[in-house]
Amino acid sequence: MKSTRTLLTAAAALATAAGSLSAEEMTIVSWGGAYAKSQLKAYHEPYSEKTGITILNDDSSAEAVAKLRAMNEAGNITWDVVDVVASDAIRLCDEGLALEIDADTQLAAAPDGTSASEDFGDLLVSECFIPQIVYSTTFGYRTDLVGDTPPTDVCAVFDLDAYPGKRSLEKRPIGNMEWALSCDGVAKDDIYDLLETAEGQDRALAKLDTIKDSVIWWSAGADTPQLLADGEVVIGSTFNGRLFSLIEEQDQPVAMLWDAQVFDLDGWIIPAGLSPEREARALEYVKFATDTQRLADQAKYISYGPARASSAPLVGQHAELGIDMAPHMPTDPKNAQNTFLFNYEFWADYRDDIDAKFQAWLAK
DSSP, X not given: OOOOOOBOOHHHHHHHHTTSSOOEXXXXXXXXXXXXXXXXIIIIHHHHHHHOEEEEEEOOGGGHHHHHHHHHHHTOOOOSEEEEEHHHHHHHHHTTOBOOOOHHHHSOOOTTSOOHHHHHGGGOOSTTOEEEEEEEEEEEEETTSSTTSOOOSGGGGGOTTTSOSOEEEESSSTTHHHHHHHTTTOOGGGHHHHHTSHHHHHHHHHHHHTTGGGEEEEOSTTHHHHHHHTTSOXXXXXXXXXXXXXXXXXXXXXXXXXXXEXXXXXXXXXXXXXXXXXXXXXXXXHHHHTSHHHHHHHTTTSOOEESSXXXXXXXXXXXXXXXXXXXXXXXXXXXXXXXXXXXXXXHHHHHHHHHHHHHHHHHO
8 A cells, every 4th residue: 555645845945934843744644535635634733833834644553563663674764754553553562563652651641631541530541651542443335236125234344135236345354353353243242352263263264155256355444445436345344434434525325333442542652762853843743732622632533532531522513514512423322222342352462363374265
């Protein structure tokens, strides 16, 4: 996947001309698409305006662990701040590839003085992880391709008789293995215990085998929205914010299937091994980008819940559409009636091994 770069140069040029901070650059890595746009509007642009620093936006987060391992081995860290899911942050922290953060001294307190550690609460799942959003991986379906009985539960993905046609699933085991076992009759509370075993992993892959020939596998968050927009799939998984953009902003004939949505966290890590100057600048950026107002501002552009308790009351209307954003959040009570809570520690421990098994199964 090629990286795209968004250069925020105007503010830097103005700042330099005014004799303030000299123009500098920092590379921030994220996921692209509507999500990267929300970060651009809520974080990057106001930060560049404030500091004069040019931000190079690299959309390589899906490959962050492998690339940071390679950079560390080569002794050449070219990224300054990286957006990752929580389980990847745990892996990077355990491997010494991410900087440990003291939330109460290095992140902003809430406006009322509440400490950052209390404001983020249980979402601080790693000493290296700075939470940003609560999001979910869920399904969207074409309303014009499902007949008179729209799907109401996630197991519709495995029902080729009721919902014939192609479906799209992410080209990795996370989420797919959980849904497969759930739709094979495994109780929710037993899924991760079963996935620790070879038998449980084989059972999940056997369930996925039943639809394998009808699956288009995606790697980028923008893939499923495009496949749905083009009518190439009848149902597909992706991040809820991408589906919000497709439905509300692009007005496509697509609806959300919230059942068994997989809750997850996304946030920042700072790579270990930066120079003192780059590390200080990266810390300054994440302190700015994860304060109460900035996290609330991101929710103006995409339907992800802010990770700070103090940000939630500030979530209002979409910046362009003027619609209330709260009902579109994965945490809204109507949307969260049957959720699947992602097990960060499990995937941090088993990800490499199950990835290898999953990719070998795909290649068969």
